[in-house]
Amino acid sequence: xxxxxxxxxxxxxxxxxxxxxxxxxxxxxxxxxxxxRVILLGEDIGVEGGFGGAFTxxxxxxxxxGHHRVIDTPISEAAIAGVAAGxxxxxxxxxADVQYGxxxxxxxxxxxxxxxxxxxxxxxxxxxxxxxxxPVGATTRGSQHGQSLEAFFMHVPGLKVACPSNPYDGxxxxxxxxxxxxxVIFFEHKLLYGSKGARKEKAGLQVAGIVPEEExxxxxxxxxxxxxxxxxxxxANLLMVHRSMQAAEIxxxxxxxxxxxxxxxxxxxxxxxxxxSVKKTGRLIIVEEDNLTGGWGAEVAARVADDCIGYLDAPxxxxxxxxxxxxxxxxxxQFYVPSVERIVSTAKQVVVV
Amino acid sequence: MSEPLPDSEAKLTxxxxxxxxxxxxLCRMFEERVYYLFLEGRLPGTIHQSQGQEASAVGVCSxxxxxxxxxxxxxxxSHAIARGVPVTSLMAELFAKDTxxxxxxxxxxxxxxxxxxxxxxxxxxxxxxxxxxxxALAFKYLKQPNIVACFFGEGATxxxxxxxxxxxxxxxxxxxxxxxxxxxxxxxxxxxxVMKVKHVSERAQAYGIPGETVDGNDVEITYYAMxxxxxxxxxxxxxxxxxIETYRFAGHSRSDPGHYRAAEEVxxxxxxxxxxxxxxxxxxxxxxxxxxxxxxxxxxxxxLEEAIHLAERDPSPKPEDCLSDVFVS
Numbered sequence: 001x002x003x004x005x006x007x008x009x010x011x012x013x014x015x016x017x018x019x020x021x022x023x024x025x026x027x028x029x030x031x032x033x034x035x036x037r038v039i040l041l042g043e044d045i046g047v048e049g050g051f052g053g054a055f056t057x058x059x060x061x062x063x064x065x066g067h068h069r070v071i072d073t074p075i076s077e078a079a080i081a082g083v084a085a086g087x088x089x090x091x092x093x094x095x096a097d098v099q100y101g102x103x104x105x106x107x108x109x110x111x112x113x114x115x116x117x118x119x120x121x122x123x124x125x126x127x128x129x130x131x132x133x134x135p136v137g138a139t140t141r142g143s144q145h146g147q148s149l150e151a152f153f154m155h156v157p158g159l160k161v162a163c164p165s166n167p168y169d170g171x172x173x174x175x176x177x178x179x180x181x182x183x184v185i186f187f188e189h190k191l192l193y194g195s196k197g198a199r200k201e202k203a204g205l206q207v208a209g210i211v212p213e214e215e216x217x218x219x220x221x222x223x224x225x226x227x228x229x230x231x232x233x234x235x236a237n238l239l240m241v242h243r244s245m246q247a248a249e250i251x252x253x254x255x256x257x258x259x260x261x262x263x264x265x266x267x268x269x270x271x272x273x274x275x276x277s278v279k280k281t282g283r284l285i286i287v288e289e290d291n292l293t294g295g296w297g298a299e300v301a302a303r304v305a306d307d308c309i310g311y312l313d314a315p316x317x318x319x320x321x322x323x324x325x326x327x328x329x330x331x332x333x334q335f336y337v338p339s340v341e342r343i344v345s346t347a348k349q350v351v352v353v
Numbered sequence: 354m355s356e357p358l359p360d361s362e363a364k365l366t367x368x369x370x371x372x373x374x375x376x377x378x379l380c381r382m383f384e385e386r387v388y389y390l391f392l393e394g395r396l397p398g399t400i401h402q403s404q405g406q407e408a409s410a411v412g413v414c415s416x417x418x419x420x421x422x423x424x425x426x427x428x429x430x431s432h433a434i435a436r437g438v439p440v441t442s443l444m445a446e447l448f449a450k451d452t453x454x455x456x457x458x459x460x461x462x463x464x465x466x467x468x469x470x471x472x473x474x475x476x477x478x479x480x481x482x483x484x485x486x487x488x489a490l491a492f493k494y495l496k497q498p499n500i501v502a503c504f505f506g507e508g509a510t511x512x513x514x515x516x517x518x519x520x521x522x523x524x525x526x527x528x529x530x531x532x533x534x535x536x537x538x539x540x541x542x543x544x545x546x547v548m549k550v551k552h553v554s555e556r557a558q559a560y561g562i563p564g565e566t567v568d569g570n571d572v573e574i575t576y577y578a579m580x581x582x583x584x585x586x587x588x589x590x591x592x593x594x595x596x597i598e599t600y601r602f603a604g605h606s607r608s609d610p611g612h613y614r615a616a617e618e619v620x621x622x623x624x625x626x627x628x629x630x631x632x633x634x635x636x637x638x639x640x641x642x643x644x645x646x647x648x649x650x651x652x653x654x655x656x657l658e659e660a661i662h663l664a665e666r667d668p669s670p671k672p673e674d675c676l677s678d679v680f681v682s
Contacts, residue, residue: 039494
């Protein structure tokens with residue numbers, strides 16, 4: 001295989017079964033033990049008797065590392081992002097978070113105008129090694145707590161963007177993000193967390209995965225072929241990887257062999273992995289929870305058209321949320337978020353059996 | 354609000370006073386040369402000039418030490434000069450040269466040089482204030498004996514980032530001094546139209562930190578006020594909101610003739626020109642002679658002439674250099 005993408009199945013891994021929340025927490029703990037410069041900033045992340053951030057990722061970390069490293073902030077997203085950027089330039093490695101990705105709009109100036117541009121504007125003198133973690137995805141919380149925002153940040157030069165779909169990738173990518181000298185926006189899907197107790201998501205997936213005992217890092221810019229196939233390439237991220245895998249199983253029963261690629265990071269993007277796959281299958285579907293227009297899938301479609309047009313046997317299709325805000329009513333939300341059925345029917349449209 | 358001055362460092366020495374005078378003169382003469390360079394069409398872009406505000410830049414920055422950091426605004430030239438960013442690299446940046454302090458990627462609104470103690474200026478009003486608090490957080494966390502001086506205008510105190518970042522610095526006792534240069538106008542909008550309180554410094558009460566308003570056209574008053582705030586910050590007692598009342602003689606930007614300001618108002622502030630005032634004060638005290646002043650001006654003229662000469666001859670960046678420095682590779 002000429003692709004730079006790695007093919008890893010959980011069978012090959014030895015380790016413990018962990019949820020994404022546990023894996024992310026372990027990544028933070030390991031990096032904080034390894035490097036004193038790593039600090040956490042966010043709302044409700046270290047309060048005794050609290051809940052370890054909105055989704056329990058930081059639970060227990062203030063007890064181990066103290067409140068000078070697990071810093072509870074006021075409700076001030078612009079300052080959370082800007083303070084993280086300032087501290088990063090001064091030599092720390094802040095990992096900030098917002099409780100819901102939707103709140104990143106409050107921090108947009110600090111992220112897009114400062115964190116992303118200070119290296120550039122300084123003529124290469126400064127670095128801004130910060131991470132901003134943000135939960136995304138529609139989870140019956142309505143329009144302001146359910147958006148998927150990857151495309152906004154993919155569009156800003158100077159920001160890296162990660163979007164892991166499982167505990168193994170979550171841990172390895174978060175550790176890489178913390179060690180990266182660039183600002184990283186790190187998206188986590190609320191239905192993939194596997195949070196327990198009061199923070200458990202009703203519709204959450206059971207996506208506990210094997211996480212090795214030994215340390216590992218996952219480099220940015222390496223997609224993962226989670227299911228090899230011959231007839232159609234399905235490119236997805238976050239929750240949509242899981243829906244695409246379910247769709248692929250259904251398609252397999254109907255003699256359509258889908259290759260599913262988990263992009264893992266959007267910036268940098270593993271273009272060779274997608275190009276190689278499309279050259280093999282001749283068909284491409286992009287599945288994203290983001291709104292259709294101007295989503296990251298549009299960029300993938302354009303690049304594939306540029307590089308692989310001669311290999312395509314069918315139009316490139318996108319399965320995305322419609323151009324509406326996320327609705328509240330579960331029945332509408334289920335319509336809004338790309339479903340397994342939509343992926344299956346789209347695949348059947350492009351693959352002539 | 355001000356605490357009594359400690360005995361050490363209480364008084365400026367004669368040499369320091371003369372240095373401050375000369376530094377203000379450099380700021381003024383730099384801006385005047387730049388103004389004409391723009392009129393002559395020799396510089397690209399836009400400029401926001403700071404003639405009249407030199408006592409603020411120099412008074413504040415003269416208190417700072419090596420390792421301290423400043424953040425600045427879209428009006429950064431005097432801050433950069435006062436902090437010690439080399440005039441040659443400043444001028445080269447305005448000429449969009451590869452030798453500029455931002456290698457031609459910043460321009461007038463983003464001049465700065467971390468090694469000289471100045472972050473690239475942030476040209477979104479108020480946008481640099483969270484960065485200042487963050488930098489100060491790192492100083493405190495790393496137990497470095499340094500402080501941040503965060504410059505912004507009175508207009509910035511109406512933006513959310515100011516509230517969020519000053520509050521954070523206050524609750525965590527961060528070593529930062531918030532230096533508000535109240536030059537009375539946010540672009541063309543008079544401060545009275547957009548602020549209910551009389552003084553920006555009153556806003557400090559909302560954060561539980563000291564606030565002080567000083568005559569920012571008196572460089573020594575500004576220096577001593579900054580010294581008190583800086584000592585407080587270095588002692589771990591947290592931030593101060595220092596309001597420096599001043600006035601810009603120029604328009605908001607290169608295209609602004611300033612018709613929204615009464616001629617009498619401009620004239621009255623020009624009577625309080627910080628450089629002329631200090632010149633008079635130092636002359637009265639017989640610390641400088643007319644010959645000294647003429648000598649300074651001649652030397653600065655030569656320095657600026659040389660900087661312009663170098664900048665014009667310096668290489669431009671290559672067009673494709675625009676592609677680098679987006680990421681640390």
